[in-house]
Amino acid sequence: MANREDIEDRKLTVRLFAAIVIAIVVAGALLFLFGGPLIAEHLEPGLGLKASAVISFIVTLVVLVVMAVVAGEGLIGELQFMILGFAGFFLVLWLLIAWIF
Structure with missing residues (x-):
């Protein structure tokens, strides 16, 4: 009770x-x-390519740092995938932010 x-x-x-x-x-x-x-x-x-590149770099960096911290012990083994992921994510965000805004 x-x-x-x-x-x-x-x-x-x-x-x-x-x-x-x-x-x-x-x-x-x-x-x-x-x-x-x-x-x-x-x-x-609107935003140009320069401003959208800065915004997408910051967003990409924050997201990948959070993913690396959450991944924990596998950080060294996953580094090559994170670099490729950073490049792809940055490129997509950069062009989408410039296109939308």
């Missing part, structure tokens, strides 16, 4: 979770309302 302290802790946990969810929803709504025009204004002229 549940202890009185456990019931109180559950209630507190549910309240904190609800408050966090409400804060995230409110922040998302404010970002959508006020951040949308600001983002649209800066992306209005």
Whole structure:
């Protein structure tokens, strides 16, 4: 049977979770309302190949570092595949970002 302290802790946990969810929803709504025009204004002229290359390099580097950390012990054996993956991922992201934006 549940202890009185456990019931109180559950209630507190549910309240904190609800408050966090409400804060995230409110922040998302404010970002959508006020951040949308600001983002649209800066992306209005579009991105060239130089700007999209920088963005795709950063995104590719972050994704592959996360994948390497998650892979753990097999990092040395997978290095050649990661280099090829980096080149392919970078090329695809670079051209897609330049094309879409």
